[in-house]
Amino acid sequence: MIDACSALNHHELREMARRFLPHGVFEYIDRGSEDEHALRELAQAWRHWQLTPQVMVDVTQRDCTTEIFGRTQSSPVIIAPTAMAGLVRYNGEVLMAQAAAQAGVPFCVATQSITPIERIVAMAPGADLWFQLYHWEDRSLAHQLVQRAHDAGARVLVLTADTVIAANREYNTRNGFGIPLKPSFRGAWDVLCHPHWLLATLLRSTWLDGVPTFAHYPEAFRSAVTRPSISKRIQVAQSLSWSDIAQLRKLWPGPLVLKGVLQADDARQAMACGLDGLVVSSHGARNVDSAPAPIDVLPEIVDAVGKHLTVLMDSGVRRGSDVAKALALGARGVMVGRLPMWGMAAGGAPGAAHALELLRQELLGTMALTGRRSVHELDASLIRHGAG
Numbered sequence: 001m002i003d004a005c006s007a008l009n010h011h012e013l014r015e016m017a018r019r020f021l022p023h024g025v026f027e028y029i030d031r032g033s034e035d036e037h038a039l040r041e042l043a044q045a046w047r048h049w050q051l052t053p054q055v056m057v058d059v060t061q062r063d064c065t066t067e068i069f070g071r072t073q074s075s076p077v078i079i080a081p082t083a084m085a086g087l088v089r090y091n092g093e094v095l096m097a098q099a100a101a102q103a104g105v106p107f108c109v110a111t112q113s114i115t116p117i118e119r120i121v122a123m124a125p126g127a128d129l130w131f132q133l134y135h136w137e138d139r140s141l142a143h144q145l146v147q148r149a150h151d152a153g154a155r156v157l158v159l160t161a162d163t164v165i166a167a168n169r170e171y172n173t174r175n176g177f178g179i180p181l182k183p184s185f186r187g188a189w190d191v192l193c194h195p196h197w198l199l200a201t202l203l204r205s206t207w208l209d210g211v212p213t214f215a216h217y218p219e220a221f222r223s224a225v226t227r228p229s230i231s232k233r234i235q236v237a238q239s240l241s242w243s244d245i246a247q248l249r250k251l252w253p254g255p256l257v258l259k260g261v262l263q264a265d266d267a268r269q270a271m272a273c274g275l276d277g278l279v280v281s282s283h284g285a286r287n288v289d290s291a292p293a294p295i296d297v298l299p300e301i302v303d304a305v306g307k308h309l310t311v312l313m314d315s316g317v318r319r320g321s322d323v324a325k326a327l328a329l330g331a332r333g334v335m336v337g338r339l340p341m342w343g344m345a346a347g348g349a350p351g352a353a354h355a356l357e358l359l360r361q362e363l364l365g366t367m368a369l370t371g372r373r374s375v376h377e378l379d380a381s382l383i384r385h386g387a388g
Contacts, residue, residue, distance in 0.1 A: 004347025005354045010318045010339055013355055016346035020197055022190045024175030025087060029341050031286075033167045038285035038293075042316040045293030049325045050386045054371030062367050064360060064375050068310065068333050069156055069255040069276065071128060074104030075360045076327060076375055079352075080314050080337035081132035081158065086114025086212060088345050090204045095344050097124035099352035103360070108132050108158055108335070111145070114205075116215035117152040130156040132259070134163065135240050138233035139247070141218055146251050148216070157252045158279065159245070162260025164238045167287040245273045257312070262297050264304040267311075277310035277332075284315050284337060295326065302330030320362025324370070327378040 007013045018026050032039030066076045079100050085092035093115040100107035101124055108130040109117050117131065131154035136142040146157065176187040191198050205212055213222050221234045237244070249256060258270045259279040270278050280298050282291040294315045302311050313326050314335035326334050336359065343355030363375075372378055 004343055004351030007343075007346065007351075007354065007358070009358065010342065010355070013339070013342040013346050013351070016351075017342040020194065020345050021088065022187075022194045022197060024172075024187060024190055025197075026345075027171050027175060028084075028169075029082075029088070029338060029345075031169065031171055032284070032289065033169050033286055034289040036285070036289065038282060038289045038291050042282070042285045042293045045295050046316055046318075046322055046325065048386050049295060049329075050384050051321065051324060051328070051366070051370050051382055052384055053369055054382070057371035057373070059368040059371060059373055062364050062373050064363050064367065066333065066375050068106075068312075071106075071155070073106065073128070075356075075363060076323060076331075076333035077103075077105045077356060077359060078130070078312070078333055078335045079105065079107040079340050079356075080335035081108040081110035081130075081160070082337045082341055083110050083112035084114055084212075085110070085341065085344070086205065087201065088341060089348055090201050090208075091115055091119075091123070092344060094120050094123045095349040096340060096352055097127040097129065098349040099340060099344070099356060101125075101127040102349070102353045103356040105356060106130050106156070108156075109149075109154065111216050112214050113216055114212045114214070117149060117154065119215075121153050129154050130158055130257075132158045132160055133248075134160055135237045135244055136234045137237045137239070139237075139244070141221075141233060142237075143247070143251055144218070145216055146248065150252065150254075154254075156255045156257060157248065158257045158259050159248060160259045160283075161240060162262075162281065162283055162287055164236055164240055167283075168289075169286065242269060242273055245270075245275065249274050255310075257310075261301065262292060262294065264297075264300050267301045267305045267309070271305045271308050275309065277312060278305070279335060280311065280313040280331070281335070282315045295329070298326065298329045298331060306330050317359075320359050320364070321366045323359065323363045324366045324372075324378055325383060327375055328380060328383040330380075 064075045093113045097107045097120045106128040110132050111134040131149035176184045221231050255276040257277040260281050261278045280294040282294050294313050310332050312333050313331045317334050317336050340352040340355045343351040
């Protein structure tokens with residue numbers, strides 16, 4: 001059995017996940033879109049931002065707790081919404097929520113979750129749950145889902161705005177891992193070569209709960225992930241507009257966040273519409289293959305709205321030093337998706353919690369080595385953009 005809690009870094013967790021998961025599932029998590037230029041540039045962009053240590057500072061006591069949307073958490077990290085986590089491990093979304101609760105950080109439940117939010121709440125008591133919305137063409141059905149998330153106890157609503165159509169991920173097509181999943185000889189062989197995943201995830205899920213479905217779709221439109229949706233009513237709305245934000249603002253009483261912002265003008269419009277926060281994000285470089293790295297556009301967005309909105313960011317966070325860079329550039333927190341997913345694949349809830357703890361310990365170490373005792377001391381004086 002893989003001991004994910006022995007991993008020293010994200011590289012080792014990723015390799016453990018790669019060995020456990022079928023090739024198609026792993027690539028769905030791991031890769032980008034089209035020629036994957038944005039994915040490669042994402043890694044480069046983080047390296048170009050440098051931290052300049054301040055010395056002769058007493059860093060005996062360090063604290064990386066922070067407050068986001070009125071709740072204190074152990075570190076400035078949120079587990080990002082990740083579709084179909086339940087195909088990585090049985091009850092994958094529950095495991096993520098349990099890991100988040102153990103780590104003292106929020107978990108954002110995805111619209112395309114295999115596990116319903118009601119089960120997540122029941123099986124992960126104490127978890128700080130957010131809910132991510134893909135807005136459907138049928139506004140009334142989308143609004144019913146928003147009400148369902150609120151009734152279940154979700155505290156923050158996150159509208160994903162950057163995925164109005166499915167991105168061009170050719171490897172998914174080759175692997176048969178699109179939506180719907182397409183059974184093939186290649187895919188079947190891939191699964192048979194990973195018997196641990198087959199027994200512990202796919203067969204267990206099918207035996208206990210039936211063929212996996214998108215649990216948050218209305219029952220009348222719910223189908224197995226191997227079959228296409230029967231209605232355009234629950235397709236992601238290509239007609240999504242700022243007027244939809246106004247409707248959601250009326251419906252949702254708690255913090256409302258827009259995810260997928262890369263332009264300062266969009267950030268200003270979000271502020272004008274009464275949103276509480278936004279996520280500067282390229283969807284992990286999984287959508288537009290020419291998109292800039294969010295870390296590079298973060299400063300201008302913070303300059304535009306940072307005094308009025310809670311600015312978060314995601315895409316490419318792998319180390320605690322990355323978290324420090326994002327906070328130094330004005331973000332209040334970061335979302336991480338692939339990292340806890342690798343941890344969960346490698347070792348279930350303990351593996352995901354270990355991934356989060358690695359990130360927290362690396363952040364504390366970076367703070368010590370740069371002369372910062374609190375995350376609130378991570379500011380622009382710490383950071384510079386290197387050449388090339």
